[in-house]
Amino acid sequence: MITFKYSIVKYMPDAKRGEVVNVGLVVFTESKVDVRVLSASAKVRVLDGCSSIADLDSLKKGLESISAWAQNSDQAIQFLKTFDSSSTYLTETSVFILDDINQYERRVNNLFNELVKPFASKEKTVRNSRIHTYVKNIFSGMDILGKDVDDLSRHKVIHNYPLSDKTGFTADFLLKNGKFHITEAIDFNVNDFNAKFKETTMKVMTFMEGRKFLGDDTGRYFVYSASASKEKEVFPHINLAEEYSDKVFNLESKSEHVEYFNMMSSLVGRDLLSIH
Secondary structure, eight states: EEEEEEEOOOOOSSSTOOEEEEEEEEOSSSOOEEEEESOHHHHHHHHHHHHHHHHHHHHHHHHHHHHHSSSSSSEEEEEHHTTOOEEEOOOOOEEEESSGGGGHHHHHHHHHHTTTOOOSSSOOOOOOOOHHHHHHHHHTTOOOBOGGGGGGTTOBBBEEEEEOTOOOOHHHEEEEEEEEEEEEEOOOSOOHHHHHHHHHHHHHHHHHHHHHOOOTEHHHHHHHHEEEEHHTTTTTHHHHHHHSSSSSETTTTTHHHHHHHHHHHHHHTTOOOOOO
């Protein structure tokens, strides 16, 4: 596992008012300090009425210039702790953990979006279907459901893992243990099969994107819920999913239900006799 320390860059233009805004992120690596700041100044001007993109660029260059004198990440942290522009300061360091350096860019982008980037007027809302909630609850009861993406390195299952900011694809459930394992879940016990065919197609594309970003050996598991009668009606959907999946499980089949959750338990290194 690879551990990185990071700090948030905060801006408080008027100490009397005490209003603070997050304007950047600093990640401390062994070879350099990775400084990222807002690409637009509107969020900052809300507080001071005058900041520009040039001011943000100047802030970025100033932080990079100070840290350039450091011999290692710990020294860079000490140098930047003394950084004082009367209105800008860094928070105490926090950490994130990776088990593959190729995850770095995606993880830092996610942190920046979560902690610094302004919210859009309409934020993307992840709607969890009934089957998603059911699977999540089972994983939680098995004590293998992660709380955040850092738990991926602790062999926990992560729900709604973002595969790519560019494409917007998200894995319903992701596990890492030697290699990545994606589970896509869908409920076929509905009447609108046209909509479900589109959803199945998106699940297939998620598998394809998963192998593109996580590796060709990524495991792909298609989990669905369908009664006996519904299963006959959605047979073309299941056939499509099977072409792009390593295994397919109907959770309404007791044997397949047990097989899937036992498999996931085994992948995280636990023995599980049965799931009811």
